[in-house]
Amino acid sequence: MELDDAIAKRTSVRYFSDEPVSEEVIRELIGAAIRAPTASGLENWIFAVFMSEEKRRALYDLIAKGMMEYYRAVNLPEDKMEKLRRRMYGEGMYRAPVYVAVFIDRRVRFLKGKEFDELEFIWSVESAAMAIQNLMLKAVELGLGTVYIGVTNFRGIEEKVRELAGLDGNYYLVGVIPVGRPKGEVRPSRRRRGVGDVMKLL
Numbered sequence: 001m002e003l004d005d006a007i008a009k010r011t012s013v014r015y016f017s018d019e020p021v022s023e024e025v026i027r028e029l030i031g032a033a034i035r036a037p038t039a040s041g042l043e044n045w046i047f048a049v050f051m052s053e054e055k056r057r058a059l060y061d062l063i064a065k066g067m068m069e070y071y072r073a074v075n076l077p078e079d080k081m082e083k084l085r086r087r088m089y090g091e092g093m094y095r096a097p098v099y100v101a102v103f104i105d106r107r108v109r110f111l112k113g114k115e116f117d118e119l120e121f122i123w124s125v126e127s128a129a130m131a132i133q134n135l136m137l138k139a140v141e142l143g144l145g146t147v148y149i150g151v152t153n154f155r156g157i158e159e160k161v162r163e164l165a166g167l168d169g170n171y172y173l174v175g176v177i178p179v180g181r182p183k184g185e186v187r188p189s190r191r192r193r194g195v196g197d198v199m200k201l202l
């Protein structure tokens with residue numbers, strides 16, 4: 001697949017078929033992910049792959065909790081919250097055959113001074129985000145769908161995802177990526193702002 005095609009087709013997929021995704025395919029995705037740029041060459045990322053029914057169910061509950069919290073924070077009316085609950089628990093939104101949770105190891109850093117704490121953290125998160133984008137584009141090439149889940153970073157949820165992944169407080173969750181064969185037609189979402197709106201020529 002041409003890169004242009006993969007970029008154009010990538011869009012957030014939130015409903016997946018039950019078709020399993022093999023460990024081999026996940027290795028391919030992570031192989032693409034780790035080709036991403038990584039600040040100071042640290043490669044301080046880790047990809048926790050949730051494949052077992054038990055782990056996936058536990059993670060799913062945390063995703064659902066995060067989504068409810070997200071919409072509560074913007075005071076979504078109760079009937080809309082109910083609709084969302086139905087979509088998740090009734091229609092299986094975000095249920096995927098595999099989830100990849102991407103973490104960074106905060107202990108691994110290049111600049112050691114306290115004054116670089118924040119910068120080192122940001123660089124690590126940025127590196128992991130670039131890896132996630134590679135993973136997502138590779139998934140498109142393999143006919144798979146993904147979505148970036150950020151709501152699992154809410155306080156009280158992030159720690160639980162980390163525990164589920166068997167990692168301690170040295171690790172920080174960058175994002176959870178459900179992966180699976182898309183259910184139904186995939187239509188890339190439109191952009192509100194075009195190149196002319198976001199480009200500043202100097």
Ligand SMILES: Cc1cc2nc3c(=O)[nH]c(=O)nc-3n(C[C@H](O)[C@H](O)[C@H](O)COP(=O)(O)O)c2cc1C
Pocket residue numbers: 010011012013014147148149150151152188189
């Ligand atoms: C950092 C980040 C966090 C996100 N968190 C969520 C999330 O928690 N739940 C969700 O459904 N989508 C989430 N998204 C997906 C965005 O909603 C989506 O990318 C955006 O609406 C544009 O749509 P597209 O991905 O289809 O182009 C997240 C995306 C990013 C980059």
